[in-house]
Amino acid sequence: MRVCAPPDEDFARRLAEVGVPLVPVGPSARAPTKAAPPPASLPRRAAELIAGQLDTVTEAAQGCDVLVATGMLPAAAGALSVAERLGVRSVSVTFQQLTLPAPHRRPPAYPGRPLPPEVTDNEVLWELDARNADALFAEALNTSRASVGLPPVENVRDYVIGDRPWLATDPVLDPWRKSPDLDVVQTGAWLLPDGRPLPxxxxxxxxxxxxxxxxxxxxxPLHAAAGIGQVAVEAVRAQGRRVVVARGWAGLSPAGDRDDCFVVGEVNQQALFGRVAAVVHHGGAGTTTTAARAGVPQVVVPQAADQPYWAGRVAGLGIGAAHDGPTPTFASLSAVLRTALAPTTRGRAAALAGRVRTDGASVAARLLLDAHG
Incomplete structure (x- = not known):
């Protein structure tokens, strides 16, 4: 088994812990978090991602029985092209359902390409989504494919999704509504047990x-999280609670030196979340699922991508509260924090914890092995 991923220390360390080698591919995942890249640079960055996949993943996939592709659309398109070139079976996986066409939901918008607000027909919007993906990524993909003797792709989005995509999310937190056009395999979230002791x-x-x-x-990124982190600490303290602050990629560090606050780096969230009163976070799929499994109330302050969706799921299930918008004030964050800390919210979070699947990764592994066998 080999994993091709960005050359960041975080990925290398985590893979080393489970004995899997990292094959570095593409640019650092942290680089775009320093400052948001301009939308106009998307096609150029896509070309670089795809070329990197074809060069590096082709070598890494030699002798493999199956290739599992995930990540940004152009990166996944490049990886799937490698599988096609080598004649290797491939599986396309997403860690959130928002990019899977569904008649009951609008597609997400690409940076610099907002969806027309006057259009309410979701089918029309999903057709526009496919055209936007082609406009951004088709030239880069097909140029790279031609260089290795592969035919052009007519619809980049549908090429990546395929006929039977896998959805690696929990069916309680993220229920998939069956669609006549997609045979989605929902495995559960891919979270391995973490046995690391707390510092x-x-x-x-x-x-x-x-x-x-x-x-x-x-x-x-720092420009998004730094101010939010300080506001969050102040709001937590105002509730009479102590605080554990995770530095994260933004390097958060609260001002002042008070004994009611402890700052951590990389830590076992599975062990930690079961011992806290609430989790204030950005709404990433992994953090949301880990907190739900721990039975701890959540406050989600969504910033981008799929995070507003996860915030809505947390609020809709009653296991926490969602902040309205990415930039909280002391007053606005205090309000949602009070909701999360209420006994009724904690009761719902604790009750839901037992319904969240813990076997998503093993289910996916069995599917892969059974199909090959």
């Missing part, structure tokens, strides 16, 4: 008082 200092902090509130914004 001694953190364990001592948790033991020293009432459960704190966790504040972390994962891979969100």
């Amino acid at each position: 001694a200092g953190l364990a001592a902090f948790l033991q020293a008082g009432a459960p704190p509130v966790y504040v972390g914004f994962g891979s969100m």
